[in-house]
Amino acid sequence: MTTRRLLKAVLGPIVSLIAVVAIWQAIVVWGHVPSYIAPRPLAAWQAITQNWSTLWPLTSWTIKETVYGFFAGVVFGIAFGVVMAKVPFLAKTVYPVLIMSQAIPIVALALPLVLILGFSLMPKVVIVAWIVFFPVTVNVLDGLHNVDKDLLTLSQVLGASKWRTFVVIEIPGAITPLFSGLKIGATYAVTGAIIAELAASSGSSLALYQHAQAGQLNAAGVYGTTILMTAIGMGWFLLTLGAEYLCTPWRRRSVARRKWRGARTISAVSL
Amino acid sequence: MKHRILRTALTGVVLASTGVIAAATNASADGLGATKLTTVNFVYDFPGPDMELIPIVVGQDQGFYTKAGISVKTLFPASTSSTSAMLATGAGDVGFITTSDMADAVQAKVPLLSIANYSMTNNWTIFAKPGSKLTAADLKGKKIFSWGDTWTNTMMSFVLKHAGLSANQVTIVTASNDTPLLMNGKIDFDTSTTNYAVPAIQGADKGATPVMFTGSQIGVPNIPIWVYAVTKAYAAAHPATAKAFLSATLAATKWAIANPAAAVNDFVKMYPTSGYTKAYSTTGWSLTIPLLKNSSGKFFTQTSAQWSTLDQGLIATKQIKTAPAPTTYYTNAFVPAQ
Numbered sequence: 001m002t003t004r005r006l007l008k009a010v011l012g013p014i015v016s017l018i019a020v021v022a023i024w025q026a027i028v029v030w031g032h033v034p035s036y037i038a039p040r041p042l043a044a045w046q047a048i049t050q051n052w053s054t055l056w057p058l059t060s061w062t063i064k065e066t067v068y069g070f071f072a073g074v075v076f077g078i079a080f081g082v083v084m085a086k087v088p089f090l091a092k093t094v095y096p097v098l099i100m101s102q103a104i105p106i107v108a109l110a111l112p113l114v115l116i117l118g119f120s121l122m123p124k125v126v127i128v129a130w131i132v133f134f135p136v137t138v139n140v141l142d143g144l145h146n147v148d149k150d151l152l153t154l155s156q157v158l159g160a161s162k163w164r165t166f167v168v169i170e171i172p173g174a175i176t177p178l179f180s181g182l183k184i185g186a187t188y189a190v191t192g193a194i195i196a197e198l199a200a201s202s203g204s205s206l207a208l209y210q211h212a213q214a215g216q217l218n219a220a221g222v223y224g225t226t227i228l229m230t231a232i233g234m235g236w237f238l239l240t241l242g243a244e245y246l247c248t249p250w251r252r253r254s255v256a257r258r259k260w261r262g263a264r265t266i267s268a269v270s271l
Numbered sequence: 272m273k274h275r276i277l278r279t280a281l282t283g284v285v286l287a288s289t290g291v292i293a294a295a296t297n298a299s300a301d302g303l304g305a306t307k308l309t310t311v312n313f314v315y316d317f318p319g320p321d322m323e324l325i326p327i328v329v330g331q332d333q334g335f336y337t338k339a340g341i342s343v344k345t346l347f348p349a350s351t352s353s354t355s356a357m358l359a360t361g362a363g364d365v366g367f368i369t370t371s372d373m374a375d376a377v378q379a380k381v382p383l384l385s386i387a388n389y390s391m392t393n394n395w396t397i398f399a400k401p402g403s404k405l406t407a408a409d410l411k412g413k414k415i416f417s418w419g420d421t422w423t424n425t426m427m428s429f430v431l432k433h434a435g436l437s438a439n440q441v442t443i444v445t446a447s448n449d450t451p452l453l454m455n456g457k458i459d460f461d462t463s464t465t466n467y468a469v470p471a472i473q474g475a476d477k478g479a480t481p482v483m484f485t486g487s488q489i490g491v492p493n494i495p496i497w498v499y500a501v502t503k504a505y506a507a508a509h510p511a512t513a514k515a516f517l518s519a520t521l522a523a524t525k526w527a528i529a530n531p532a533a534a535v536n537d538f539v540k541m542y543p544t545s546g547y548t549k550a551y552s553t554t555g556w557s558l559t560i561p562l563l564k565n566s567s568g569k570f571f572t573q574t575s576a577q578w579s580t581l582d583q584g585l586i587a588t589k590q591i592k593t594a595p596a597p598t599t600y601y602t603n604a605f606v607p608a609q
Contacts, residue, residue, distance in 0.1 A: 036379045115455055200446040208419050215352035215421040217379035
């Protein structure tokens with residue numbers, strides 16, 4: 001990507017971020033909103049920087065819950081999606097249960113999880129994974145169901161094994177929908193981590209810190225924590241976006257890079 | 272044609288009768304509403320109703336508020352830490368908060384004013400499972416439950432200072448429910464007030480009484496927990512309403528103490544889906560009653576000593592830096608004569 005194109009891509013989000021902060025400042029200043037109801041953006045920022053030594057360990061813990069839970073959810077989501085796509089009977093049987101799993105309020109799930117798994121990282125990882133796996137499963141399932149039928153027929157005609165067809169045709173065909181699921185999961189993962197922290201925590205956590213700030217009517221602390229939580233969610237989403245960029249080169253160029261062409265040709269021949 | 276005339280005439284008669292009935296209804300309603308009630312929005316300290324709300328429920332159901340010329344509407348906050356904010360934003364008129372919430376509000380320069388104590392003594396307690404051999408000296412290295420609210424945080428600071436422990440020598444556990452965790456051994460100690468925890472543990476363990484550590488055993492001061500609070504602006508603008516509210520609430524409280532079973536029935540009737548059993552509310556209310564009067568038999572009356580004791584504790588545990596004058600927190604100006 002050229003510097004000019006990169007600048008073009010980054011400029012839009014930066015301008016919208018500045019606009020949000022400006023609107024926030026204007027509402028608080030012109031609306032004469034008391035500082036215990038809503039702080040100015042700078043005060044919220046200072047609530048982060050001045051308490052960074054307290055906030056960083058809590059933030060890194062929340063990141064850990066988010067990342068571990070996300071990957072656990074992705075692994076389960078892809079596994080469910082693939083198995084359900086390959087075994088239609090299982091899909092018919094399991095799909096309603098998966099939908100049901102998403103109708104269970106996460107908060108109601110928290111206490112039994114704590115009773116079974118204790119206060120460690122595990123119940124939080126389970127809650128995040130619970131939220132993440134569903135969009136991944138649904139998208140993988142849709143992706144595998146919508147692979148180009150002509151390509152599948154061609155591979156059959158060329159005598160490709162089921163495994164080879166799966167690796168060379170079906171997986172690449174499901175990658176775009178998979179990343180749609182991953183992006184939804186990435187945004188919800190941090191929400192899941194915060195809900196899990198509120199539902200049951202041992203020691204302190206970002207969610208409990210925010211709760212304590214709210215109790216002390218420290219609006220700057222509450223908003224500052226919210227900014228941190230948002231940053232975790234946005235950061236994780238951007239990383240997923242980056243992974244999508246790297247994993248789907250065909251969306252940017254129709255012809256493979258010269259150095260990869262040999263390998264592709266071999267793959268195609270060995271079909 | 273004949274039918275059409277008949278139908279038109281019938282429609283006219285029906286419309287006319289409806290008009291007459293409506294006019295009569297309005298007239299009678301006007302007659303009944305001769306004494307206009309002043310609405311008081313009361314904000315509770317918890318997102319749902321429980322037995323500590325009984326004085327307000329009785330005041331509404333037994334007509335104490337109507338007699339005082341007010342209509343009390345109960346609002347429930349989104350979280351246990353939202354009541355002060357609801358008062359500050361004008362979403363509520365009178366709030367039910369803890370004295371530590373008041374201290375935090377004053378520190379944050381939120382113009383709140385405590386107008387009466389709800390409870391007069393501190394029944395905040397550390398609990399261990401029924402039959403447990405644990406003592407108050409065994410806190411080190413243990414898992415202790417906290418609701419994460421300001422009162423528990425404040426009391427835990429006193430407890431740790433008294434025990435000579437630092438915050439990282441115990442594990443504070445926060446969850447959406449305490450009793451199942453205590454009964455299943457997932458926590459070593461629970462923290463709550465007797466009127467909430469005892470009925471819950473008894474309900475979970477066939478009436479067994481938990482092991483309790485309280486007051487000087489754990490180094491917590493004997494000061495009131497809950498107060499009725501308003502904003503300073505509300506107190507200045509509506510003194511008569513504040514007085515009427517406390518006067519009717521006092522009458523309702525006395526009635527609920529004299530008729531505990533009927534008071535619980537009123538609560539169950541008004542909030543049938545509160546999620547609490549009648550047995551829980553009955554035990555809880557019976558344990559709340561002794562907290563409502565001071566040693567002289569007085570309700571509501573606040574003292575400077577209760578606020579300065581709280582301040583001294585908050586300074587000692589480094590939760591606040593400077594103590595405001597006790598009168599910054601409270602006024603007894605609206606407390607009815609007893």
